[in-house]
Amino acid sequence: xxxxxxxxxxxxxxxxxxxxxxxxxxxxxxxxxxxxxxxxxxxxxxxxxxxxxxxxxxxxxxxxxxxxxxxxxxxxxxxxxxxxxxxxxxxxxxxxxxxxxxxxxxxxxxxxxxxxxxxxxxxxxxxxxxxxxxxxxxxxxxxxxxxxxxxxxxxxxxxxxxxxxxxxxxxxxxxxxxxxxxxxxxxxxxxxxxxxxxxxxxxxxxxxxxxxxxxxxxxxxxxxxxxxxxxxxxxxxxxxxxxxxxxxxxxxxxxxxxxxxxxxxxxxxxxxxxxxxxxxxxxxxxxxxxxxxxxxxxxxxxxxxxxxxxxxxxxxxxxxxxxxxxxxxxxxxxxxxxxxxxxxxxxxxxxxxxxxxxxxxxxxxxxxxxxxxxxx
Amino acid sequence: xxxxxxxxxxxxxxxxxxxxxxxxxxxxxxxxxxxxxxxxxxxxxxxxxxxxxxxxxxxxxxxxxxxxxxxxxxxxxxxxxxxxxxxxxxxxxxxxxxxxxxxxxxxxxxxxxxxxxxxxxxxxxxxxxxxxxxxxxxxxxxxxxxxxxxxxxxxxxxxxxxxxxxxxxxxx
Numbered sequence: 001x002x003x004x005x006x007x008x009x010x011x012x013x014x015x016x017x018x019x020x021x022x023x024x025x026x027x028x029x030x031x032x033x034x035x036x037x038x039x040x041x042x043x044x045x046x047x048x049x050x051x052x053x054x055x056x057x058x059x060x061x062x063x064x065x066x067x068x069x070x071x072x073x074x075x076x077x078x079x080x081x082x083x084x085x086x087x088x089x090x091x092x093x094x095x096x097x098x099x100x101x102x103x104x105x106x107x108x109x110x111x112x113x114x115x116x117x118x119x120x121x122x123x124x125x126x127x128x129x130x131x132x133x134x135x136x137x138x139x140x141x142x143x144x145x146x147x148x149x150x151x152x153x154x155x156x157x158x159x160x161x162x163x164x165x166x167x168x169x170x171x172x173x174x175x176x177x178x179x180x181x182x183x184x185x186x187x188x189x190x191x192x193x194x195x196x197x198x199x200x201x202x203x204x205x206x207x208x209x210x211x212x213x214x215x216x217x218x219x220x221x222x223x224x225x226x227x228x229x230x231x232x233x234x235x236x237x238x239x240x241x242x243x244x245x246x247x248x249x250x251x252x253x254x255x256x257x258x259x260x261x262x263x264x265x266x267x268x269x270x271x272x273x274x275x276x277x278x279x280x281x282x283x284x285x286x287x288x289x290x291x292x293x294x295x296x297x298x299x300x301x302x303x304x305x306x307x308x309x310x311x312x313x314x315x316x317x318x319x320x321x322x323x324x325x326x327x328x329x330x331x332x333x334x335x336x337x338x339x340x341x342x343x344x345x346x347x348x349x350x351x352x353x354x355x356x357x358x359x360x361x362x363x364x365x366x367x368x369x370x371x372x373x374x375x376x
Numbered sequence: 377x378x379x380x381x382x383x384x385x386x387x388x389x390x391x392x393x394x395x396x397x398x399x400x401x402x403x404x405x406x407x408x409x410x411x412x413x414x415x416x417x418x419x420x421x422x423x424x425x426x427x428x429x430x431x432x433x434x435x436x437x438x439x440x441x442x443x444x445x446x447x448x449x450x451x452x453x454x455x456x457x458x459x460x461x462x463x464x465x466x467x468x469x470x471x472x473x474x475x476x477x478x479x480x481x482x483x484x485x486x487x488x489x490x491x492x493x494x495x496x497x498x499x500x501x502x503x504x505x506x507x508x509x510x511x512x513x514x515x516x517x518x519x520x521x522x523x524x525x526x527x528x529x530x531x532x533x534x535x536x537x538x539x540x541x542x543x544x545x546x547x548x
Binding site: 004005007008009011012013014015016017018019020023024026027028030031093094095111112138156157210266355 | 394395398399402406407410411414416417419420421423424425427428431453456457488489492494496498503504507508538539
């Protein structure tokens with residue numbers, strides 16, 4: 001073994017360590033929860049299909065025997081019946097994505113497995129169904145109200161995210177049923193991330209890899225046809241280069257025809273985050289501002305009012321579209337030493353989540369209180 | 377109910393449950409996740425998610441296949457997903473073992489630790505598999521889903537990215 005090899009093994013060891021004492025038990029509990037959930041799905045789905053088949057045949061027989069049909073609509077082959085919500089719920093801590101389309105409605109996608117909706121700002125949650133899918137990367141959801149939503153299922157990526165497929169599903173009945181969309185216009189090249197719809201027709205998803213600038217695909221017909229933007233330009237002080245120093249963009253926020261998104265990337269000197277703006281529906285994007293703390297996500301309240309909610313004393317806001325930032329007297333705090341994901345349903349109601357725990361504000365981010373995690 | 381693996385390895389029937397098989401690979405899985413994510417909780421989350429996904433896919437686990445490369449592949453995918461998710465890389469309290477001031481050649485060590493911290497995930501993965509978990513190159517190739525020759529090339533590429541001029545040997 002060469003000295004270099006010894007040194008490398010030591011350095012790798014230094015990044016490693018032992019798991020928590022209760023880690024094995026935690027995995028066991030997660031397995032117990034996970035084992036029961038998927039096992040119910042085929043049985044429930046088969047039962048629903050059987051019931052629907054019997055019911056459909058019965059209705060057809062009855063209709064035929066009573067009077068001729070006035071209209072028979074086309075069968076929807078790709079629409080899935082919705083499996084009933086399956087106990088048990090998620091095992092926390094885990095991941096939770098939030099989508100807050102309005103003042104009262106908020107969706108929570110927990111552990112890539114459980115989908116919940118609340119119509120009272122998170123006081124009560126109802127579990128909804130998901131199609132049986134298996135992705136090669138994180139699934140993402142985006143809802144524009146209590147009924148209309150999309151689910152992206154990325155394929156298994158090639159090395160350095162040179163290519164990866166994507167499947168997009170849509171629901172128009174509050175995630176009781178889902179339909180896989182037949183999409184056109186999304187290239188195989190690059191991994192896909194950041195699904196976001198700003199209304200029932202307009203949506204976005206980005207393509208990125210480790211070596212090239214990202215692009216943002218946009219749709220204006222609810223997710224059927226997509227067009228790629230021009231590559232996102234390097235912002236001031238950032239240089240895209242091979243091996244991982246490339247930008248990745250996040251969900252797009254939109255209002256009144258103006259669109260904003262955050263992008264982050266690493267440079268040899270550390271992480272950077274930026275805001276980009278589009279005034280042409282997402283065809284081109286231009287650098288708008290630096291983000292003061294790349295460790296904290298940006299919540300867009302209006303086109304010019306943005307918040308970064310972090311640890312006590314670290315929250316900042318801008319009211320001039322990123323030209324200047326100043327301290328924001330938020331009382332948000334949490335035990336976990338990571339930045340929360342923050343989304344706002346409107347200018348007053350917002351949610352912050354870390355490892356599945358959710359806090360809510362109803363005064364624009366000044367005060368935060370914990371709410372019940374979905375499924376608990 | 378625990379799933380049993382009914383297969384024959386070396387002429388011996390193997391009826392171990394999924395949980396029993398999993399317990400033998402949790403440690404290397406955690407070490408791999410720690411190397412890639414550099415955060416204990418994130419690593420535990422990744423291995424936990426990988427365990428649940430592995431259980432769900434256990435029906436597709438080929439008879440005669442080895443648990444370790446199969447599970448480490450799933451863990452590696454989970455870690456890639458975690459790194460791709462928003463803001464993971466800017467968690468503010470990375471768990472890096474503290475260095476003693478009295479350490480010899482501490483500047484070199486700090487440089488190497490920093491270089492590892494900046495390394496792209498695909499390079500971290502291959503270095504962890506080969507130099508940290510000490511997997512043979514054949515098993516590294518299975519985890520990466522490539523030929524042994526390609527796996528060796530990836531080790532060399534990762535070393536070049538980590539520190540040009542580093543002198544290490546890769547099994548031939």
